[in-house]
Amino acid sequence: MTYGATTVLHGVNLDVARGEVVALLGPNGAGKTTTIEILEGFRMRSAGDVRVLGTDPARGDETWRARVGVVLQSWRDHAKWPVRAFLAHFGSLYAPYSTARVTRPRDVDELLAAVGLAEHGGKRVGQLSGGQRRRLDVAVGIVGRPEVLFLDEPTTGFDPEARQEFHELVRTLADAEDTTILLTTHDLDEAEKLADRIVILAKGRIVADGAPEELARRVESTAEVRWTLDGERRTSATGTPTRFVRELFERYGDAVDKLEVRRATLEDTYLAMVHAAETGGDDAGLPALGAPAEPVPAAEVAS
Structure with a gap:
């Protein structure tokens, strides 16, 4: 059109x-x-x-x-x-x-x-x-x-x-x-x-x-982990948040502070996909819903 x-x-x-x-x-x-x-x-x-x-x-x-x-x-x-x-x-x-x-x-x-x-x-x-x-x-x-x-x-x-x-x-x-x-x-x-x-x-x-349930399943597979290490705030996207956190503590122990785990929402994925389509970039680590x-x-x- x-x-x-x-x-x-x-x-x-x-x-x-x-x-x-x-x-x-x-x-x-x-x-x-x-x-x-x-x-x-x-x-x-x-x-x-x-x-x-x-x-x-x-x-x-x-x-x-x-x-x-x-x-x-x-x-x-x-x-x-x-x-x-x-x-x-x-x-x-x-x-x-x-x-x-x-x-x-x-x-x-x-x-x-x-x-x-x-x-x-x-x-x-x-x-x-x-x-x-x-x-x-x-x-x-x-x-x-x-x-x-x-x-x-x-x-x-x-x-x-x-x-x-x-x-x-x-x-x-x-x-x-x-x-x-x-x-x-x-x-x-x-x-x-x-x-x-x-x-x-x-x-x-x-x-x-x-x-919606298909899109929701894809959304649930991605999480954002935030933590503080040596006074520096760090962030990482991961599809296996439980394993990521376990390995984080195995490596750094009590040095890890202010830990947060935030799973992606449908809105997060929607915004990421729209942004990727409009800019020609990637989806910032959020799950693709499948074109x-x-x-x-x-x-x-x-x-």
């Missing part, structure tokens, strides 16, 4: 299975939003092949769009609409696209309860708090019972309770309704809780792609 002479995406190869939850991580400018917008059909790509539900998003018709839900980072203001009427209006647009397998739209009151807005249905949209507005955004995105749901920074502005409720809703959509979900987030903890897979983008390339096979310019979601 290019903008003029600038290449934003470099052969991103992404295949998402039906019912899978995939978290797309990366720093600002990594290409996350561009990737999402291409998959949603909101942005024309300059090269490559893309399929969402078996259709090229650039050519998706109204029937295809009725099967796709989108939660953008922000919506235009609809402040004067009552919340229940606003959601019912959006839901009515999906009614002609019900099928034998999927009944559209969702019941409005059930949906309001699901996103924690049951007590606010009579309010005008402009009277909602920022977090409540974000819940309404999510409700609009799923009112049509989408088979594929795109969530761009969905929990921005959520308090901890609302975030937890949203996480439960996402898992219900994926597990009970077989909804395929692709979300972007800067919250590594959220990605680890929600996602079946984590994909890390840096400088327009996928630099890691794997299940995918040689990429080709293709992307497919829940075909």
